[in-house]
Amino acid sequence: MPRVSQDHLDARRRQILDGSRSCFARFGYEGATVRRLEEATGLSRGAIFHHFKDKESLFLALAEDDATRMADVVAEQGLVQVMRDLLAEPAGGTSSAPGAEWLGTRLEVSRRLRTDEEFRARWAQRSEQLTAATRARLKWQRDAGNLRDDVDVDVLTAYLELVLEGLVSHLAMGLPAAHLPAVLDVVEESVRRHRGS
Amino acid sequence: MPRVSQDHLDARRRQILDGSRSCFARFGYEGATVRRLEEATGLSRGAIFHHFKDKESLFLALAEDDATRMADVVAEQGLVQVMRDLLAEPAGGTSSAPGAEWLGTRLEVSRRLRTDEEFRARWAQRSEQLTAATRARLKWQRDAGNLRDDVDVDVLTAYLELVLEGLVSHLAMGLPAAHLPAVLDVVEESVRRHRGS
Numbered sequence: 001m002p003r004v005s006q007d008h009l010d011a012r013r014r015q016i017l018d019g020s021r022s023c024f025a026r027f028g029y030e031g032a033t034v035r036r037l038e039e040a041t042g043l044s045r046g047a048i049f050h051h052f053k054d055k056e057s058l059f060l061a062l063a064e065d066d067a068t069r070m071a072d073v074v075a076e077q078g079l080v081q082v083m084r085d086l087l088a089e090p091a092g093g094t095s096s097a098p099g100a101e102w103l104g105t106r107l108e109v110s111r112r113l114r115t116d117e118e119f120r121a122r123w124a125q126r127s128e129q130l131t132a133a134t135r136a137r138l139k140w141q142r143d144a145g146n147l148r149d150d151v152d153v154d155v156l157t158a159y160l161e162l163v164l165e166g167l168v169s170h171l172a173m174g175l176p177a178a179h180l181p182a183v184l185d186v187v188e189e190s191v192r193r194h195r196g197s
Numbered sequence: 198m199p200r201v202s203q204d205h206l207d208a209r210r211r212q213i214l215d216g217s218r219s220c221f222a223r224f225g226y227e228g229a230t231v232r233r234l235e236e237a238t239g240l241s242r243g244a245i246f247h248h249f250k251d252k253e254s255l256f257l258a259l260a261e262d263d264a265t266r267m268a269d270v271v272a273e274q275g276l277v278q279v280m281r282d283l284l285a286e287p288a289g290g291t292s293s294a295p296g297a298e299w300l301g302t303r304l305e306v307s308r309r310l311r312t313d314e315e316f317r318a319r320w321a322q323r324s325e326q327l328t329a330a331t332r333a334r335l336k337w338q339r340d341a342g343n344l345r346d347d348v349d350v351d352v353l354t355a356y357l358e359l360v361l362e363g364l365v366s367h368l369a370m371g372l373p374a375a376h377l378p379a380v381l382d383v384v385e386e387s388v389r390r391h392r393g394s
Binding site: 110113120152154155156158159162165167168169170173174175179182183191194 | 307310311317348349351352355356360361362363364365366367369370371372376377379380386391
């Protein structure tokens with residue numbers, strides 16, 4: 001057996017995650033067949049399942065990867081920016097805008113949270129990562145004097161997460177999105193320090 | 198055959214809708230078996246399906262009934278009040294708070310909107326009823342000088358509907374609700390006329 005470097009393994013794992021992300025985003029979990037995953041990643045099923053035990057493990061790794069990347073964007077740009085990214089363009093493109101492809105993963109995660117109690121428990125930790133990043137960002141904004149200071153940071157965190165959940169659900173239902181950029185302006189402004197206060 | 202008065206028919210129809218509402222709320226669409234519908238309504242399957250062709254028709258009648266009642270609450274008290282009602286208490290109680298039982302219907306409607314394109318088209322009209330009631334209420338509030346006037350009413354309507362969708366999804370996932378009343382305060386305040394402006 002040839003020896004394979006860790007760098008090579010990591011690169012291959014990344015290739016599989018990135019390819020399957022667009023596949024899940026485009027076809028949903030059920031629709032992302034092994035054949036489609038092969039096409040999307042450019043790898044054989046043997047190679048894919050060498051790195052991930054099964055489709056379920058691959059999806060969970062992807063969901064965790066996305067949660068980490070979302071938390072990174074939140075830390076640098078805030079949760080409203082994550083929501084703007086979600087609006088950026090429909091899934092399936094080759095654009096580097098990460099948001100559109102997150103949507104597919106978020107939707108499947110939301111669906112499982114509703115229907116699968118075991119998954120809910122397992123996911124709690126991952127979801128805490130995004131909450132923690134959002135809270136830290138808001139605290140930082142408050143210290144910088146940019147955030148309203150008459151409402152608890154935990155409440156503002158819950159507010160932004162609720163809007164994110166609404167946005168994911170709205171887009172999943174294929175409802176009109178024309179007003180949503182302006183809606184996100186209202187949301188962003190409503191956590192800011194008020195004019196003159 | 199005995200002649201049955203229209204009043205009697207209406208009352209019976211109402212009895213079936215009210216009984217099955219709590220049954221759908223508690224067990225979900227799939228879990229609301231004919232046997233459970235019989236128990237919940239206190240009527241035989243023969244009586245139930247004399248009034249409604251099948252379970253699907255019963256559910257749609259219920260969803261339409263709820264949409265109308267939600268629009269009524271919106272017209273009188275606003276969409277934020279509908280959301281407060283949703284938080285009032287978990288489904289299945291005998292309380293007269295309508296919101297908790299709306300949740301079951303809303304969830305099933307949301308699920309179908311995501312997965313059933315035909316339903317999406319049929320439901321568009323009903324969903325427009327709630328949007329229209331919300332918009333009318335906001336216009337009235339603006340004329341009364343209570344609403345902020347720097348953002349279009351259509352945008353504020355979309356904002357409130359997005360939060361409602363997030364709330365339904367959040368509750369469906371069984372996530373913690375402790376901060377939600379304070380979150381709704383933030384939402385309500387963010388559509389109001391600003392202090393001093």
